[in-house]
Amino acid sequence: MAELFELFVASITSQNIALLFILGMCPLIAVSTSVRNAKGMGVAVIFVVTITAIINYPIYVLLRATGSTNIQLLVFIATIAATVQFLEMFLDKFIPRLYNAFGIFLPLITVNCAVLAVSLFFVNRTYNFVQTTTFAFGSGIGWALAIILVAGLREKMAKTSDVPKGLAGKGIVFIILGILSLAFIGFTGLASA
Amino acid sequence: MKLIRLRYKKWFNISKDGLTQNNPIAIAVLGICSALAVTNRVENAIAMGLGVTFVVIASSLTVSLIRRFIPARVRMVTYMVIIASFVIVVQLFLEAYFPIIAAALGAYVGLIITNCIVMGRAEAFAAKNPMRYTFFDGLANGLGYTYVLVLVALVREILAFGTILNYQVMPDGFVNWTVMAMAPGGFFVLAIFIWIIRELTNNYELQQ
Numbered sequence: 001m002a003e004l005f006e007l008f009v010a011s012i013t014s015q016n017i018a019l020l021f022i023l024g025m026c027p028l029i030a031v032s033t034s035v036r037n038a039k040g041m042g043v044a045v046i047f048v049v050t051i052t053a054i055i056n057y058p059i060y061v062l063l064r065a066t067g068s069t070n071i072q073l074l075v076f077i078a079t080i081a082a083t084v085q086f087l088e089m090f091l092d093k094f095i096p097r098l099y100n101a102f103g104i105f106l107p108l109i110t111v112n113c114a115v116l117a118v119s120l121f122f123v124n125r126t127y128n129f130v131q132t133t134t135f136a137f138g139s140g141i142g143w144a145l146a147i148i149l150v151a152g153l154r155e156k157m158a159k160t161s162d163v164p165k166g167l168a169g170k171g172i173v174f175i176i177l178g179i180l181s182l183a184f185i186g187f188t189g190l191a192s193a
Numbered sequence: 194m195k196l197i198r199l200r201y202k203k204w205f206n207i208s209k210d211g212l213t214q215n216n217p218i219a220i221a222v223l224g225i226c227s228a229l230a231v232t233n234r235v236e237n238a239i240a241m242g243l244g245v246t247f248v249v250i251a252s253s254l255t256v257s258l259i260r261r262f263i264p265a266r267v268r269m270v271t272y273m274v275i276i277a278s279f280v281i282v283v284q285l286f287l288e289a290y291f292p293i294i295a296a297a298l299g300a301y302v303g304l305i306i307t308n309c310i311v312m313g314r315a316e317a318f319a320a321k322n323p324m325r326y327t328f329f330d331g332l333a334n335g336l337g338y339t340y341v342l343v344l345v346a347l348v349r350e351i352l353a354f355g356t357i358l359n360y361q362v363m364p365d366g367f368v369n370w371t372v373m374a375m376a377p378g379g380f381f382v383l384a385i386f387i388w389i390i391r392e393l394t395n396n397y398e399l400q401q
Contacts, residue, residue: 020376025225026309070285073303074277081270110269113226113307120300166391170222171384178380185375 004134011138013187017114018146019180024114028147029173031105038151040102042144046137048087048109049118052080053136056119057129069123076119081110114143150176204329211333213394218341222387223309228342229379231301235358238346239339240294244283244302246335249311250328251279253319257327260320272315273306280305310338341386348382349373 017023024045031041056079063069088106091099109115118139122132153176157163163172217223227245231237255275256263263271284302287295295302305311314334319327350356353373355363372378391397 022229022376022379023226023304025229026223029222029225070281073281073284073306074274077273077277077306081273110273111307111309111312113304116307117300117304120303124300164388165397166388167384168397171387171391174380174384174387178377178384181375181377181380182372185377 004130007131008134008138009190011135012142012145013184013190016142016146016184017117017139018143019177019184021117023117024112024143027108027112028143028150029170031108032147032151032154032173035148035151035155037105038147039144041105041108042147044102044105044109045112045114045143045147046140048080048084048106048112049115049140049143050133050137051087052076052083052115053118053122053132055079055083057122057132060119060123072123073120076116080115080119084110114139146180149180204326207326207329208333211330212337212340216337216341216390217310217313217334218338218383218387223313224338225383227301227304227308228338228345229376229383231298232342232346232379232382233349233353233374234297235343235346235350236294237297238342240287240291241298241301242335242339242342244287245305245308245310245338246332247283248276248279248305248308249314249335250331251282252276252311253314253327253331254324255279256315256319257322257324263320268316268320272312276311276315277306310334345379345382345386349378353378 011017014020018025018028027041031037056076059075059079060069060072063072063075084106088099091106118136122135127135150173154173157172157176167175211217218225218228224245227241231241252272252275256272280303283305284295287298287302314331318330322330347357350358351362352370354369355361355367370378373382
């Protein structure tokens with residue numbers, strides 16, 4: 001249990017998937033212009049990362065049993081695309097309020113590399129099912145935390161700071177990410193699964 | 194004289210666009226994940242760059258070849274399957290012939306699938322253009338991506354390990370900047386790189 005908790009904390013902080021593994025950067029940079037949008041995107045990612053990891057794990061076990069792990073990439077990406085599509089239709093039909101809150105971010109998630117990466121990481125690190133679920137949920141929260149932090153800083157900076165012309169827009173986001181990333185390395189002593 | 198005549202050829206303009214004017218990383222800021230995660234050593238950057246170049250060219254050519262038969266509604270899924278197939282080819286090739294690099298790149302080879310550059314070229318260019326132009330577009334974008342990757346990796350490897358392609362270049366007393374091999378180093382180097390490119394090409398983003 002303690003190990004699971006450490007894995008969970010580590011995947012949010014010292015092993016943060018956005019800041020230390022540099023994954024899911026395209027949507028992070030594109031959507032972090034306002035905290036409101038960042039929240040919607042963050043929640044959507046937590047949802048999809050956890051669900052796809054839970055679905056992909058048994059599929060991976062099946063692939064391993066039949067000795068066809070070569071095609072795992074193709075299968076994982078198909079699962080993710082299908083899950084996102086299904087989730088979109090399901091929310092639209094049954095929980096319209098939730099759909100209005102983050103439905104527009106769902107199609108973007110298919111190409112969010114953080115989602116695919118979580119599925120590939122549990123294969124590389126040979127996690128079991130419970131570890132996979134914990135790791136996926138923690139990674140989702142970690143990614144959401146990163147995008148909300150960046151969005152908050154960007155909102156403040158847009159009003160108060162004088163950014164050099166060449167760095168304006170996306171350039172300065174990398175400086176923000178670099179400093180945040182340095183700060184998150186500081187969590188290494190807290191938990192490092 | 195010959196160069197002037199080349200200027201009017203369509204494939205020349207397409208190539209120039211991918212390498213400089215619309216460089217996928219520096220100007221459009223696409224495909225960042227792999228650009229930062231694998232650039233702590235030059236050899237990894239070269240392997241990743243060439244892998245992406247191959248996938249862009251091959252998948253764009255395939256999309257261009259069958260572009261009249263793909264129904265518009267399912268085109269994204271079709272691109273995904275095509276791209277994933279070529280990425281598996283790259284992954285198996287690296288594992289078979291360059292096992293050390295394959296181990297260093299790890300899951301990031303598989304993540305070429307979600308590299309926005311590949312999908313972007315399929316959607317924006319290959320789906321509308323004949324194969325011969327698609328080839329140059331893929332090549333130019335792939336190489337435009339590769340050279341930025343290699344430059345970033347060069348800076349990071351020199352500062353982080355004092356080497357280039359594992360040959361010692363810094364004097365003996367040099368203290369390695371370990372942070373350059375980790376994520377923050379990648380962010381800072383790329384930010385400065387984007388800054389320089391934008392100052393040089395006068396291509397600024399408007400402040401909102």
